[in-house]
Amino acid sequence: MTTIERTxxxxxxxxxxxxxxxxxxxxxxxLVYFDNAATSQKPRQVIDxxxxxxxxxxxxxxxxxxRLGEEATAEYESARAKVARxxxxxxxxxIVFTRNTSESINLIAxxxxxxxxxxxxxxxxxxxxxxxxxxxxxxxAKEKGAKxxxxxxxxxxxxxxxxxxxxxxxxxxxxxxLAHANNTVGTINPVKELAAEAHKVGALVLIDxxxxxxxxxxxxxxxxxxxxxxxxxxxxxxxxxxVLYGRRELLEEMPPFLTGxxxxxRVSVDETTWxxxxxxxxxxxxxxADVIAFGxxxxxxxxLGMQNVRKHEKEITEYALRRLRQIERLTxxxxxxxxxxxxxxxxxxxxxxxxxVGTIVDRRGVAIRSGHGCNQPLMRSLGIAGVARASFYVYNxxxxxDVFIDALGDVGExxxx
Amino acid sequence: MSDEREDxxxxxxxxxxxxxxxxLDHYRHPRHKGELSAPTACEEGYNPLCGDEILVDIEVTxxxxxxxxxxxxxxxxxxxxxxxxxxxxxxxxxADVKGLxxxxxxxxxxxxDVDWDELGDLEAMAGVRKFPVRVKCATLAWHTLSQAxxxxxxx
Numbered sequence: 114m115t116t117i118e119r120t121x122x123x124x125x126x127x128x129x130x131x132x133x134x135x136x137x138x139x140x141x142x143x144l145v146y147f148d149n150a151a152t153s154q155k156p157r158q159v160i161d162x163x164x165x166x167x168x169x170x171x172x173x174x175x176x177x178x179x180r181l182g183e184e185a186t187a188e189y190e191s192a193r194a195k196v197a198r199x200x201x202x203x204x205x206x207x208i209v210f211t212r213n214t215s216e217s218i219n220l221i222a223x224x225x226x227x228x229x230x231x232x233x234x235x236x237x238x239x240x241x242x243x244x245x246x247x248x249x250x251x252x253x254a255k256e257k258g259a260k261x262x263x264x265x266x267x268x269x270x271x272x273x274x275x276x277x278x279x280x281x282x283x284x285x286x287x288x289x290x291l292a293h294a295n296n297t298v299g300t301i302n303p304v305k306e307l308a309a310e311a312h313k314v315g316a317l318v319l320i321d322x323x324x325x326x327x328x329x330x331x332x333x334x335x336x337x338x339x340x341x342x343x344x345x346x347x348x349x350x351x352x353x354x355x356v357l358y359g360r361r362e363l364l365e366e367m368p369p370f371l372t373g374x375x376x377x378x379r380v381s382v383d384e385t386t387w388x389x390x391x392x393x394x395x396x397x398x399x400x401x402a403d404v405i406a407f408g409x410x411x412x413x414x415x416x417l418g419m420q421n422v423r424k425h426e427k428e429i430t431e432y433a434l435r436r437l438r439q440i441e442r443l444t445x446x447x448x449x450x451x452x453x454x455x456x457x458x459x460x461x462x463x464x465x466x467x468x469x470v471g472t473i474v475d476r477r478g479v480a481i482r483s484g485h486g487c488n489q490p491l492m493r494s495l496g497i498a499g500v501a502r503a504s505f506y507v508y509n510x511x512x513x514x515d516v517f518i519d520a521l522g523d524v525g526e527x528x529x530x
Numbered sequence: 531m532s533d534e535r536e537d538x539x540x541x542x543x544x545x546x547x548x549x550x551x552x553x554l555d556h557y558r559h560p561r562h563k564g565e566l567s568a569p570t571a572c573e574e575g576y577n578p579l580c581g582d583e584i585l586v587d588i589e590v591t592x593x594x595x596x597x598x599x600x601x602x603x604x605x606x607x608x609x610x611x612x613x614x615x616x617x618x619x620x621x622x623x624x625a626d627v628k629g630l631x632x633x634x635x636x637x638x639x640x641x642x643d644v645d646w647d648e649l650g651d652l653e654a655m656a657g658v659r660k661f662p663v664r665v666k667c668a669t670l671a672w673h674t675l676s677q678a679x680x681x682x683x684x685x
Contacts, residue, residue, distance in 0.1 A: 141537020464558075466605035468580055472548070472661060476541040484580055498581045498603055527549050528606075 122421040129508050131156040131413075142478030145513040150296045150324060150457045150504035151482055152346045155410070159349055162409035166402045174401055175375060175392075189401055192408030193391075199411050200322075200341065201332040202358050209357040209364070209394040210404055214323040215245040217342035217357035218290070220394060221319055222249035224370040225340075225363070230287050232258035237281050237289040237316070239264040239272055240494055243296050244487045246321040246342075250290055264291070266494055269448045270298040278310040286316040293325035294455040297486040297502055298447035299430070301325070301455050305336045312337070317363070323347060326356075327414075327506075328456055329423040333358050350410035351403040357394070364390040371396040414507075422507050426456040429505045429514065433458055436518045440525070446500060457504035459486070462521075465528045467501040473527065477520035479513075547657030548664075549606070552614075557606040562616035564599045571682035575602075575674030577666055582608040584671045586678055593684070595619050595627060600671065607655075607664050612671035614652055619675070624684045631676050638669050 129135050134154050137144055146154060166188065172181035174189050190205070197205040211217045226249075230236065236250045240263055254261040262281050265273040272291075282289075289311040294301045308318040319340040325331055326341075327348030333341050340363070345354035359367075369376055369387055376396040378386040387393045414422065431451050437443055437460060446459040462470055467483035474481055482502040485492045492499060503517060566572075569587035576583045582604030589597040598620050600612045615634075619627045633644045634652055640659055658668045 138537075140541050141534055142541075466609075468605040468664070468667070469549075469607075472664060473545060476545055523545075527545070528554070 123417060123425050123507065125508075125510055128417075129510075131158065132508050133157060133160070135508060139478040139480070140476050143516075145477075145479040145509075145516050147503040147505060147509065147513070147517060148480045148482050149506040149509075150347070150486075150502065152352070153327065153349050153506050154508065155351065156349055156413055158413050159351065159406050159409045163351060163402055163406040166405045171402070173398055185401055185405075188405045188408070189399070192404045192411070195408050195411045195415075196356055199415065200326060200358060201334050203334065204361065206390050207358055207361050207364065209359065209391040210399055211355035211357055211394075212353055212400070213346075213355040214321060214342045214344045215249075215355070217340075217355045218246055218319065218321065219249050220357055220370045221340050221342075221359075222253045224367045224394075225317075226250075226253045226288075227257075228368055230254075230257050230259050233285060234259045235262050235283055235286045236260070237262045237264065237286055237291075237311075239291045239302075240266045241270065241272070241295045241298070241300060241488065241491045242290070242292055243321065243323070244489065245323075246290055246292060246319075247490060250288075259287075260285075262286075263490075266491060270295070270300050270446055270491075270495075271448050271453065272300075272302055274307075278307050279313075282311065282314045282316065284314055286311070286314050288317045288319060290319040290321070292321040292323075293331070294322075294328070294457075295488070295491075296324050296457060296504075297488045297491060297500060298459045299455040299457040299504075300448055301329075301453045304338065308337050324455055324457070328426055330419040339363055345403065345407040345410065348410055349413055350407035353400045354403045354407050359390075361390065364394070369393050369396070373397050375399075417507060425507055426505050427451055427454075429509055429511065430454060430456050430458065432511050433503060433505070433514045433517075436514060437521075440518070440521060446495065456506065457502055459500035459502045461497065461500055462524055462528065465524060467499045469528070470501040470521070470524050473524045474517065474520040477516065477523070479517045479520050481517075544657070544660045548661055550654045550657060552651060552654045553606065553610045553657075556610035556613040560600075560609060560613040562598050562600055562613065562620070564601060566597055566599045569599075571678040571684075573674050573678035573681065575670050575677070577604075577608075577670055580605070580667065582667055582670055584608065584612050584674050586612070586671065586674045588675070588678060590624060590682070590684060593624050595622055595624065604670070605664075605667050607658055607667040608670050611655060611668045614655070615671050615675060618650065618652060624679065627675075628679065631672055631679075634672050635669055638665050 132154050170184040172185045174186040193205045193208050196208050267273045311318045317339040320338045322341050322343040326343040339360050341358040346352040373396040378388050442463050444461045471483035484499040566587040570590040572587040574585050584602035587599045598616045637644045
C-alpha cells in the first residue's frame with residue numbers, strides 16, 4: 114500500500130498545490146516529473162517573487178540613490194544572506210552569485226587556478242564528476258602542464274578509496290575537486306572525511322554541490338571545504354543563478370575572474386583597484402530578479418526543513434529502487450546503501466536503448482532523462498553509452514513511482530521477443 | 531476520464547507506428563553490419579545530443595553501390611534506419627541513391643509529397659515524424675551516407 118501521506122513530516126497535498134506545473138497534462142496524462150537532477154520545478158512563491166520584483170521594485174542595484182534602487186539592493190543582498198545561512202557560511206561576503214555551477218567552478222579554475230597551479234603540480238578529481246567539474250580542471254592541467262589525478266570508481270559506483278585518499282595525494286596536490294552527490298547514479302561521497310585528508314597535504318578542496326544542496330542539509334563549516342558550488346534552478350529557484358561559496362581569505366587573495374563594472378574600487382587610465390569581496394567577482398549588472406526569486410526558493414525549502422526533504426527523497430528513492438528491482442533483467446546502477454544514495458536512479462533495460470525507454474514513458478506523461486547525463490568518463494568506466502535516469506524531488510510521490518513502473522512495463526512488452 | 535483514455539489510446543497508436551515490427555526486426559538483426567576491407571568511401575556520423583554514432587563504408591563500382599557496411603551504436607531508430615538504408619541502396623546507381631536520400635529526408639521533414647514507391651519499406655520510418663526529437667536519430671545514417679558520397683565526389 115502506498116499513499117500520498119506516507120512521507121511523514123511533509124504535507125504532500127499542500128506541497129503539490131504550490132507547484133502550478135503539476136496540474137498540467139502531458140499527452141493527456143498527468144505530468145510525472147522525474148528529471149529533477151536536470152532542473153526542478155518552481156513553486157508559486159518563487160514565480161510570484163519574480164513577478165513582484167519586476168512589478169514593484171525593478172531597478173539596478175548598488176549605485177542608485179533612489180528608493181527603487183535601495184529596495185532592489187536590499188532584496189538582492191537579503192538573498193545573499195539567506196544563501197549564507199542556508200549552507201551555514203560564516204558570512205554573506207563568502208557568497209558569490211554566478212550564472213550556474215559551471216561558472217562557479219570555472220571562476221575558481223581560472224581566477225584561483227591560473228594564479229596558483231604550476232607545471233608539475235597535481236589536481237585531483239574523480240571519475241564520476243559531471244563534465245562541469247571535469248573539463249575545467251582537465252583544461253587547466255593541460256594549460257599549466259599540471260598532472261590530472263583521477264580517483265576511480267568501484268563496481269557499485271562508489272569512489273575507489275580502498276587505499277585511502279592519501280594514495281592519490283602528494284605534496285604537489287593543489288586542489289581536490291569532487292562532487293558531493295553524483296548526478297547520474299546518485300552516489301553521495303564522504304566529502305567531510307576527504308576534505309580533512311586533503312587538507313593534511315595542504316591542498317584546497319572544492320565541492321560540486323549541485324546535487325546535494327537542493328536535497329539535504331549541507332554545512333560548509335562542518336564539511337570544512339574551501340569552495341562549494343551549486344545552482345538555484347535545481348532547488349526550486351529560477352534558471353540563471355549559480356552560487357560560489359569561498360573561504361573569505363581565499364576570495365580576497367584571488368585575482369578577479371571577469372573585470373568591468375561594479376567589481377572595481379577606483380579606475381584611472383593606468384590602473385584599477387578591485388572592489389571588496391564578493392563584489393570583486395560580480396562584474397556587471399547581475400541577475401537581480403532571479404537572485405531575489407532564489408531567495409524565495411530558499412525560504413520555501415527552509416520552511417520545509419532540509420532534514421525532511423532528505424527523508425522524503427530517501428523514502429521515494431527506496432520505494433522506486435524496490436519496485437525497479439522487481440523488474441526482471443533490469444540493470445540498476447549506484448550504491449545499495451540508501452544512506453549514501455541521493456535521489457537519482459540510473460538503470461538500463463537489456464537490449465533497449467535509454468532513448469527508447471525515455472520515449473515510451475514520455476507518452477505516459479513521465480519525464481525521465483536518457484543519455485550520458487554529462488558523465489561520459491563514468492559511462493565509459495561502466496562500458497555503456499548511456500542510462501535512463503529517474504530523479505526525484507520534494508513534490509514527487511509513491512503514486513507517481515507506480516505510474517512510472519507501469520510505463521516501464523510497456524517498454525518490456527514492446528521490446529521483448 | 532474518457533478523454534484521458536482516448537489520449538492514452540492515441541499515444542499507444544503512435545508508439546505502435548514508431549516501433550513497427552519491421553523497425554524492431556532491423557534493430558535486432560541489423561543488415562550489412564560490419565566494415566569493408568577496401569571501401570571507396572567511408573564516413574562517421576555522430577549525434578552529440580544523444581551519443582548515437584554510425585560509421586558507413588561504401589564500395590562503388592562503375593557508378594553503382596556494389597557493397598555497403600555500417601556499424602555504430604545508438605537507439606532502435608538510428609540503428610534500424612542504418613540497417614534499412616544499407617538494404618535499400620546496395621546495387622543502386624549513385625544517382626538513384628542521391629535521389630533516395632532526398633526522398634527520405636523530405637519524408638522525415640514531414641513532406642507527404644514524396645515517391646512512396648521509391649521509398650518502399652522505408653515508409654515504416656514515417657512513424658518517427660510524430661516524435662520530433664527522434665527525427666535526428668532516423669536521419670543520422672542518411673546524413674552520414676550523403677557526406678560519404680559528397681566527399682568521394684562521385685559523378
